[in-house]
Amino acid sequence: MxxxxxxxxxKSFGATEVLxxxxxEVHDGGFTVFVGPSxxxxxxxxxxxxxxxxxxxxxxxxxxxxxxxxxxxxxxIAMVFQSYALxxxxxxxxxxxxxxxxxxxxxxxxxxxxxxxxxMLSLEPLLGRRPAELSGGQRQRVAIGRAVVRTPKLFLFDExxxxxxxxxxxxxxxxxxxxxxxxxxxxxxxxxxxTEAMTLADQIVVLNAGRIEQIGAPMELYRDPAxxxxxxxxGSPRMNFLDGARLGLQAATLGIRPxxxxxxxxxxxxxxxxxxxxxxxxxxxIFVQAGAHGLLTARRFDEESFALDxxxxxxxxxxxxxxxxxEGRRLR
Amino acid sequence: MRxxxxxxxxxxLAPAVLIYTLVMILPLIGTLNLSLFNRVEGAESFVxxxxxxxxxxxxxxxxxxxxxxxxxxxxxxxxxxxxxxxGIALAAxxxxxxxxxxxxxxxxxxxxxxxxxxxxxxxxxxxxxxxWGIAPTMLASVGLKSLFAPWLGQEASALTTLALIxxxxxxxxxxxxxxxxxxxxxxxxxxxxxxxxxxxFAQFRKIKLxxxxxxxxxxSILTFVGNFNAFDLIYVTQGALxxxxxxxxxxxxxxxxxxxxxxxxxxxxxxxATIASVMxxxxxxxxCLYLFGVQTRLRRYQF
Numbered sequence: 001m002x003x004x005x006x007x008x009x010x011k012s013f014g015a016t017e018v019l020x021x022x023x024x025e026v027h028d029g030g031f032t033v034f035v036g037p038s039x040x041x042x043x044x045x046x047x048x049x050x051x052x053x054x055x056x057x058x059x060x061x062x063x064x065x066x067x068x069x070x071x072x073x074x075x076x077i078a079m080v081f082q083s084y085a086l087x088x089x090x091x092x093x094x095x096x097x098x099x100x101x102x103x104x105x106x107x108x109x110x111x112x113x114x115x116x117x118x119x120m121l122s123l124e125p126l127l128g129r130r131p132a133e134l135s136g137g138q139r140q141r142v143a144i145g146r147a148v149v150r151t152p153k154l155f156l157f158d159e160x161x162x163x164x165x166x167x168x169x170x171x172x173x174x175x176x177x178x179x180x181x182x183x184x185x186x187x188x189x190x191x192x193x194x195t196e197a198m199t200l201a202d203q204i205v206v207l208n209a210g211r212i213e214q215i216g217a218p219m220e221l222y223r224d225p226a227x228x229x230x231x232x233x234x235g236s237p238r239m240n241f242l243d244g245a246r247l248g249l250q251a252a253t254l255g256i257r258p259x260x261x262x263x264x265x266x267x268x269x270x271x272x273x274x275x276x277x278x279x280x281x282x283x284x285x286i287f288v289q290a291g292a293h294g295l296l297t298a299r300r301f302d303e304e305s306f307a308l309d310x311x312x313x314x315x316x317x318x319x320x321x322x323x324x325x326x327e328g329r330r331l332r
Numbered sequence: 333m334r335x336x337x338x339x340x341x342x343x344x345l346a347p348a349v350l351i352y353t354l355v356m357i358l359p360l361i362g363t364l365n366l367s368l369f370n371r372v373e374g375a376e377s378f379v380x381x382x383x384x385x386x387x388x389x390x391x392x393x394x395x396x397x398x399x400x401x402x403x404x405x406x407x408x409x410x411x412x413x414x415x416x417x418x419g420i421a422l423a424a425x426x427x428x429x430x431x432x433x434x435x436x437x438x439x440x441x442x443x444x445x446x447x448x449x450x451x452x453x454x455x456x457x458x459x460x461x462x463x464w465g466i467a468p469t470m471l472a473s474v475g476l477k478s479l480f481a482p483w484l485g486q487e488a489s490a491l492t493t494l495a496l497i498x499x500x501x502x503x504x505x506x507x508x509x510x511x512x513x514x515x516x517x518x519x520x521x522x523x524x525x526x527x528x529x530x531x532x533f534a535q536f537r538k539i540k541l542x543x544x545x546x547x548x549x550x551x552s553i554l555t556f557v558g559n560f561n562a563f564d565l566i567y568v569t570q571g572a573l574x575x576x577x578x579x580x581x582x583x584x585x586x587x588x589x590x591x592x593x594x595x596x597x598x599x600x601x602x603x604x605a606t607i608a609s610v611m612x613x614x615x616x617x618x619x620c621l622y623l624f625g626v627q628t629r630l631r632r633y634q635f
Contacts, residue, residue: 052523073529085524088633089542098538099528132633146528 002063002153002186003028004049009058011044018044019210022058026188026203031180034190035197036207042190046156049188050079062153078147079156082163084139086131093127096146117145120182137168148183157189161196173199194234206230228328231255237285240296244323251323251331258285258299260320268313272296274306288312360612366605383606399578400586403491407582408559410495416551419506424536427514442504453568456497460484484569487579494580498565506551513547514540546630553622560615563588583611
């Protein structure tokens with residue numbers, strides 16, 4: 001449906017620079033997720049794509065056409081907001097139809113599109129209700145429906161799930177993935193939740209302090225992070241970072257994911273004491289105080305239990321360890 | 333389960349109830365009571381609704397009353413048709429982002445509301461005076477002298493002119509109330525409208541206006557109560573006779589002349605109280621109509 005190209009996008013509010021020199025390519029039909037800690041500029045970047053914010057420098061291209069000077073409504077995009085931003089005085093039907101009516105779309109087309117969106121999102125029984133009479137999840141679906149009826153080239157989602165409870169979040173996530181397959185639409189999605197990023201995206205853009213740290217497929221970022229920030233941000237529980245010099249390595253830092261840190265009662269590379277254990281059912285996270293190496297996390301997928309203060313040995317899987325230099329860049 | 337009666341609640345309620353009773357409820361009951369008596373052959377005596385019969389039945393009383401009520405209604409209509417739309421428009425302009433000097437305009441427009449009636453009335457009288465006013469000179473300087481007329485002195489235009497002066501003074505109040513209501517509309521809602529292509533005036537009409545209707549309702553009822561209690565501006569500019577030829581006589585000035593007397597007319601507390609009671613009933617009726625007929629239908633939205 002639509003591709004997006006960002007060329008050298010920068011944005012400053014007064015003296016504060018929130019985005020610096022962002023280059024990005026989103027392919028037709030791709031699902032790209034902007035992820036990063038709060039304040040990294042991911043929402044600002046999305047708002048620049050939407051036209052709600054003007055870039056200080058750089059170009060926004062949709063399907064190869066520069067749209068910098070076009071009003072948001074003329075960019076053929078649709079956006080789903082974190083607060084849903086439904087029109088509180090209008091029914092679900094009118095919420096979805098208002099934009100089309102404003103664009104003087106023929107009545108029959110409006111009705112057909114609203115009916116189609118309502119079917120897709122199972123909103124049919126709610127069409128006559130007002131937003132105040134809907135639950136959070138239903139409001140979210142209406143907000144998505146309002147985006148769908150516009151048949152945009154690009155769908156933009158700004159942290160759409162962060163106001164939902166955990167169970168609903170999983171459902172809606174699956175829903176969005178299904179919707180995307182059904183619509184074959186290009187989607188850009190902002191979140192600070194890495195689970196959402198990993199499960200939905202086929203391209204993840206990791207942002208930090210206004211810059212792109214890495215772009216890649218979810219598993220690529222997990223397996224092969226370009227730097228210490230991405231390594232630490234993707235994956236939960238967080239990757240362990242050990243001081244390289246203490247281990248006699250050339251590298252400044254050794255990174256090892258909890259699932260690749262072998263925990264043994266008998267022997268290993270270095271020893272520590274169990275300081276806390278989290279049983280999650282299918283997996284167990286064991287926090288080990290490993291002397292000079294600090295607090296490390298090991299993850300096991302069996303039901304072996306460890307006692308507090310028990311003496312254990314740890315060994316990083318040499319095949320899965322990642323090395324970083326003093327600037328945090330990956331050493332390959 | 334019924335809660336036990338807690339006597340300390342009375343202690344907390346007492347100050348408000350006492351003061352309100354003292355300054356509002358007692359005078360009101362006193363007035364209503366006074367309107368049921370009259371001086372018959374030198375002695376106070378109960379006449380029931382006799383005073384009301386006089387007010388509506390006696391040709392001279394009723395002519396004055398209906399004249400004042402008609403004028404008052406016109407006074408109110410001008411406020412509703414001029415003051416409130418302008419107030420809403422100003423609020424809409426001031427609340428659009430990126431307007432320069434917005435806070436300076438807001439202050440400038442609001443300042444007249446805090447001025448005394450005496451100052452406003454007298455200043456406008458001077459401005460509009462055909463002899464030494466600046467209005468004729470200013471119109472002459474742009475070649476429009478022919479448009480000038482002694483507006484305050486002509487029966488046909490005096491009331492409208494006074495209403496417009498009052499609008500000038502009070503337009504800041506609806507502006508502020510509506511402005512506050514507009515600010516409470518979340519940013520994201522407006523951005524959603526922008527993305528839907530609903531911009532400019534269409535955005536105001538289809539999104540913002542429906543959301544501020546409750547505030548517009550409050551403004552209307554405040555205008556109604558304020559206008560039907562009005563007195564001071566007319567009194568300052570036209571005197572208690574509300575000239576020319578009672579063309580600007582509203583219920584407030586009519587009440588004042590009747591109650592306290594003016595020039596050759598003797599004060600009559602009983603008829604005055606009767607008029608005050610009728611004014612009370614008119615305002616009560618209007619407010620009830622609003623509360624039960626309009627406000628219950630207005631939706632308040634939670635964002």
